[in-house]
Amino acid sequence: SQQGEEDPQALSIQEGENATMNCSYKTSINNLQWYRQNSGRGLVHLILIRSNEREKHSGRLRVTLDTSKKSSSLLITASRAADTASYFCATAVNQAGTALIFGKGTTLSVSS
Amino acid sequence: EAEVAQSPRYKITEKSQAVAFWCDPISGHATLYWYRQILGQGPELLVQFQDESVVDDSQLPKDRFSAERLKGVDSTLKIQPAELGDSAMYLCASSPRTGGWNEQFFGPGTRLTVL
Numbered sequence: 001s002q003q004g005e006e007d008p009q010a011l012s013i014q015e016g017e018n019a020t021m022n023c024s025y026k027t028s029i030n031n032l033q034w035y036r037q038n039s040g041r042g043l044v045h046l047i048l049i050r051s052n053e054r055e056k057h058s059g060r061l062r063v064t065l066d067t068s069k070k071s072s073s074l075l076i077t078a079s080r081a082a083d084t085a086s087y088f089c090a091t092a093v094n095q096a097g098t099a100l101i102f103g104k105g106t107t108l109s110v111s112s
Numbered sequence: 113e114a115e116v117a118q119s120p121r122y123k124i125t126e127k128s129q130a131v132a133f134w135c136d137p138i139s140g141h142a143t144l145y146w147y148r149q150i151l152g153q154g155p156e157l158l159v160q161f162q163d164e165s166v167v168d169d170s171q172l173p174k175d176r177f178s179a180e181r182l183k184g185v186d187s188t189l190k191i192q193p194a195e196l197g198d199s200a201m202y203l204c205a206s207s208p209r210t211g212g213w214n215e216q217f218f219g220p221g222t223r224l225t226v227l
Contacts, residue, residue, distance in 0.1 A: 004154070030212070030213055031212070031213060033212075033215065035218075040201075040221075040223065041220055041221065042116070042203055042205075042218035042219050042220045042221050043155070043203070043205075043216075043218040044218070045215045045216065045217070048215060088154050088155075090154075090212070091212070092211065092212025092213055093212070095211075098168070098211055098212055099145060099157045099160050099168060099211060099212050100157075100212035100216065101157075101212075102147075102154030102155045102156070103154050104152070104153055104154050105153075105154050
């Protein structure tokens with residue numbers, strides 16, 4: 001079963017623009033993580049935000065978490081063609097040892 | 113930089129045949145995960161190991177899938193017999209400790225096509 005749902009499913013922007021993708025989830029969490037997957041490859045961890053955090057930054061990435069709305073957003077600023085990939089949110093519930101649950105992903109296309 | 117290794121990268125087989133995938137996690141990582149990712153979907157957990165023990169295999173179709181991590185290091189995932197619906201990407205990941213409270217490191221995956 002998939003707990004996270006990303007929105008939109010697909011996003012096309014021009015280089016230099018910002019990209020925002022959202023994730024909603026169903027149950028209470030310990031943390032939420034964002035991963036990137038280039039076409040046909042493995043996933044790469046981008047950022048982890050814990051349930052007691054509201055915002056986190058890493059380079060051009062900004063993640064917010066609203067536990068009251070059970071939602072998170074990933075903002076990529078000044079997008080580059082190399083940011084073209086699928087982005088997945090993954091949630092970790094509060095039970096220790098329970099594995100991540102991934103959403104269906106947002107496919108981002110950045111054109112030059 | 114340490115990486116998770118997987119082989120083969122691609123596998124084409126006919127239905128009813130047996131297939132096996134291998135994964136070597138990052139050295140020192142106690143936890144190893146096998147995920148299946150259907151095209152257009154997110155990864156779904158098949159099995160989670162802590163050292164050589166299975167922590168969670170509730171989503172593993174045990175009538176045809178098996179997984180082992182005998183010495184608590186590398187791991188093998190087997191499908192016998194393969195079915196058309198098994199066509200997917202099989203991803204291996206590792207982390208220092210068990211569960212989702214930590215970052216996971218993924219291998220490049222094995223893309224399986226069942227004809």
